Amino acid sequence: MSVVARNLTWGLKRKTIVRDVSLDVAPGETLGLIGPNGSGKSSLLRLLAGLRRPVSGRVEINGQDIAQVSRKALSRQVAFVQQSASTDTNVTVADVVRLGRTPHRSALSGWSRADEASVAEALDRVEMTSHSKQPWQTLSGGERQRVHIARALAQAPRVMFLDEPTNHLDIHHQIEILRMVRDLDLTSVIALHDLNLAAMFCDRIVVLRQGAVCACGTPQAVLTRDTLRDVFRVSAQIDGAADTGRPHIRFSAG
Ligand SMILES: Nc1ncnc2c1ncn2[C@@H]1O[C@H](COP(=O)(O)OP(=O)(O)OP(=O)(O)O)[C@@H](O)[C@H]1O
Secondary structure, eight states: OOEEEEEEEEEETTEEEEEEEEEEEOTTOEEEEEOSTTSSHHHHHHHHTTSSOOSEEEEEETTEEGGGSOHHHHHHHEEEEOTTOOOOSSOBHHHHHHGGGGGGOOSSOOOOHHHHHHHHHHHHHTTOGGGTTSBGGGSOHHHHHHHHHHHHHHTOOSEEEEESTTTTOOHHHHHHHHHHHHHSSSEEEEEOSOHHHHHHHOSEEEEEETTEEEEEEOHHHHOOHHHHHHTTOOOEEEEEOTTTOOEEEEEOOO
C-alpha cells in the first residue's frame, strides 16, 4: 500500500513542529526518517499513522484520506511501533502480542487457531518464543522492544510505522529486525538515529530539519558530507560498502 503525505503541518499555538511536509512512499518501500533530536520525526510518524490530526494537509494510505477512515479500519492496515510504549503490568509476553489481533476480531468472534498461529509466528520472528509465558514487566528493555514489534507483526498490517525500533537492541537484533521489516511484504517508514543502519536497510531516506524535509532520496544521494555537516553537525568520511555499494559513514573523533 502506498503512503502519501501532502503539505502536512502540525504544531502547538506558538510553535510549528511539522512544516509543510510532503512525501510519497511506494507500496513495499522502506523509507528511513532521519534528523537531529527534536527535528519532528516522531511527530511526523504520528501524523502519518493517523494518531494525530494535522493542522493542515492530509495523509492518504492506499489512495484513501485517513481522516475519512475509522480507527478500527485503519488499525487493520496500519501498525505503529512507538519509541517506548508501555504496557499494562500483570500480563504475559504472549498476552501483549495477542493484543495485535484486536483489530481483526469482532465482538462475537472467539479466539481462533489462526489468531494463535499469528501470535506464535510473530514471537518466533523476533526470537521471543521462549519468553512467551514470562511476565511482561520482567523483560529487559530490548526484549520489550522486540515484543512490541511482535505485537505489530501479529496485527498483519500492510503499512508499518516504527519510531526508533532499534534503540534498545543489541547489534544482532538491530540488524535482524531491520532486515525483517525490509523483507516483509509491507510498506514501512522507520525513524532511525543510526545513519549507517538507515543506509543499509532503507530504499530511500527523508531528512528532517526543524520539522521540514531538507533532503529526500536514495541513501547515496542523501548521506553526503554536506548533509552530515549542515544538518547533523558532524564531520565524517563516506565510503561505499564494497558488497552493496551503499554508503558507509565513518565519523571522525577529532
Ligand atoms: N505535545 C508537545 N508539546 C510540546 N512540545 C512538543 C510536543 N510534541 C513534540 N514537541 C516538540 O516538538 C519537537 C519535535 O519533537 P519530536 O519528538 O517529533 O522530535 P524527534 O525528531 O522525534 O526527536 P528525537 O530524535 O529526540 O526522538 C521537539 O522540540 C519537542 O519538544
